[in-house]
Amino acid sequence: MSATAYQSLCQKSREIALLGNTMGVLGWDQETYMPKGGVQYRAKQLAWLSGKVHELSTSSEFQQDLEAAENGTDGKDLIEAANLREFRHQFNRATKLPQSLVERASEAASLAKVAWAESREKSDFTLFAPHLSILLDIAREKADRWGYEDEPYDALLSNYERAAKTSEVAAMFDSVAPELADIAREAVKRSAETPNLIPDTEYPIEQQQQLNREIAEDIGFDFNKGRIDTTTHPFCTGIGPKDTRLTTRYLLNDFTSSLFGVLHEAGHGLYDQGLPEDQHGLPVGDSSSLGIHESQSRLWENHVGRSRPFWSKWLPRAQEIFPQLSKLDLDGFLTSINRAETSFIRVESDEATYDLHILLRFGIEREILNGSIAVNDIPEAWNSRFEKLMGMTPPNDGQGCLQDIHWAMGGLGYFATYTLGNFNAAQLHHRAMQDQKVASAFNQADFIPLLNWMRTHIHNHGCTYLPQDLIERASGQTTTPQYHIDHLKQRYL
Numbered sequence: 001m002s003a004t005a006y007q008s009l010c011q012k013s014r015e016i017a018l019l020g021n022t023m024g025v026l027g028w029d030q031e032t033y034m035p036k037g038g039v040q041y042r043a044k045q046l047a048w049l050s051g052k053v054h055e056l057s058t059s060s061e062f063q064q065d066l067e068a069a070e071n072g073t074d075g076k077d078l079i080e081a082a083n084l085r086e087f088r089h090q091f092n093r094a095t096k097l098p099q100s101l102v103e104r105a106s107e108a109a110s111l112a113k114v115a116w117a118e119s120r121e122k123s124d125f126t127l128f129a130p131h132l133s134i135l136l137d138i139a140r141e142k143a144d145r146w147g148y149e150d151e152p153y154d155a156l157l158s159n160y161e162r163a164a165k166t167s168e169v170a171a172m173f174d175s176v177a178p179e180l181a182d183i184a185r186e187a188v189k190r191s192a193e194t195p196n197l198i199p200d201t202e203y204p205i206e207q208q209q210q211l212n213r214e215i216a217e218d219i220g221f222d223f224n225k226g227r228i229d230t231t232t233h234p235f236c237t238g239i240g241p242k243d244t245r246l247t248t249r250y251l252l253n254d255f256t257s258s259l260f261g262v263l264h265e266a267g268h269g270l271y272d273q274g275l276p277e278d279q280h281g282l283p284v285g286d287s288s289s290l291g292i293h294e295s296q297s298r299l300w301e302n303h304v305g306r307s308r309p310f311w312s313k314w315l316p317r318a319q320e321i322f323p324q325l326s327k328l329d330l331d332g333f334l335t336s337i338n339r340a341e342t343s344f345i346r347v348e349s350d351e352a353t354y355d356l357h358i359l360l361r362f363g364i365e366r367e368i369l370n371g372s373i374a375v376n377d378i379p380e381a382w383n384s385r386f387e388k389l390m391g392m393t394p395p396n397d398g399q400g401c402l403q404d405i406h407w408a409m410g411g412l413g414y415f416a417t418y419t420l421g422n423f424n425a426a427q428l429h430h431r432a433m434q435d436q437k438v439a440s441a442f443n444q445a446d447f448i449p450l451l452n453w454m455r456t457h458i459h460n461h462g463c464t465y466l467p468q469d470l471i472e473r474a475s476g477q478t479t480t481p482q483y484h485i486d487h488l489k490q491r492y493l
Helices: 003-032 036-057 060-070 080-095 100-124 127-144 154-156 166-192 206-217 256-272 289-305 307-322 330-337 351-370 375-390 414-432 436-443 448-457 468-477 480-492
Strands: 226-230 236-240 243-248
Touching: 003 036, 003 060, 003 080, 003 100, 003 236, 003 243, 036 080, 036 100, 060 080, 100 127, 127 154, 127 351, 127 375, 127 414, 154 166, 154 351, 166 351, 166 414, 166 480, 206 226, 206 256, 226 256, 236 256, 243 289, 256 289, 256 448, 289 414, 289 468, 307 330, 351 375, 351 468, 351 480, 414 448, 414 468, 414 480, 436 448, 448 480
Parallel strands: 226 243
Antiparallel strands: 236 243
16 A cells, blocks of 8 residues: 555545534534624634535545555555545545535534524424424435435434444334333333432532532543533534533533533543544544444443442532532432433433433434425424323423424434444443453442443544444444343333
């Protein structure tokens, strides 16, 4: 292989990454500190940068280096081979989209996110509907240009979960949906028999921030390379090899809302901070997929953050910060944070009912993309299916179809990765706990050995391996839902 061609290709990729990281800063700022009046110009900034990234990624110079590197001598090492595999995949997809479409998609998403925030605040879907119509048209055009085997959703899903097919994911979900629904029903029934013992009083935001930071630092999040801010919808974004931004939102009467939000986003952040820094700007320096990324967030949020060892350590500290918790014992607190009850809001739902939210939205996404559900009919479709699934109807659009930002981001095809993440999290946690050093430390509320296991088996590989290859190497099997089912039964039943 021509070392010169490969090195030139990597240099171009790193230059493109500089622009992508700059977009990351602008996007993070838009969600956190930017004044509302700046949105129109910010949309143009991001659209221009998106167009420039596309131009550089599809240039004849990039193509020449890629072909020369691919046609070089045999003996490519593992990392080079993986980078070239991903360069080719990305180039083939990028060249099927005109630059004008890329710029239009970026600007539409910037404007849609602002419209969504207002629409959600006012619980009025009609304010967001025109923007969603535009984003759906763009998504359909992208799917048509990329091509797909069975349905347009395939083309979008593969943006987030490489090599996944919608029919296979749907079949996996369908195979466990009845059991998930049964577990949820029984868990909700049992939880209704025990009261929530956490006092419904005010938990000042400053004290919430203090506890959240201490906990994030304790599980390994490096604040020399990251920070936590406040936003409407929690997210994590990696802006550079030593710059990972977490966000959460706060409820004055529920400190656990922001805390579990931080644990979830810190799981993403730990993954980002564990990616190979020497590969930043190259494909291998990125995560394998969102289904893998979500496995990390759900693992730290639930398998760690809702466990007895975790709270045996952190409940006393929480009681110091919030004296109103002083009368709670560990058993009562664990019972309260692990109660199951039907909720309108996905990000505030418990483990037992969480996947039902994902299955609902996954089905609706497929149908709005193929036109089976018209945009203006989404609230009605959402409410009727939610009522059938959960036994209650959302009181307004804000607690119904407007609750998540993903459509406004142009993130169609994203949602399945949450439940795939749950499956992967349970499977990886089960495998890691077979290591006696990890298990022993976990039971002593020392979670760094678990983090180190994830570093070794998941984080350090970046996207050297495709998602299912990575899961199989780490756990001995491709993604298997049964570990998640077993985890839910153990926790709730």
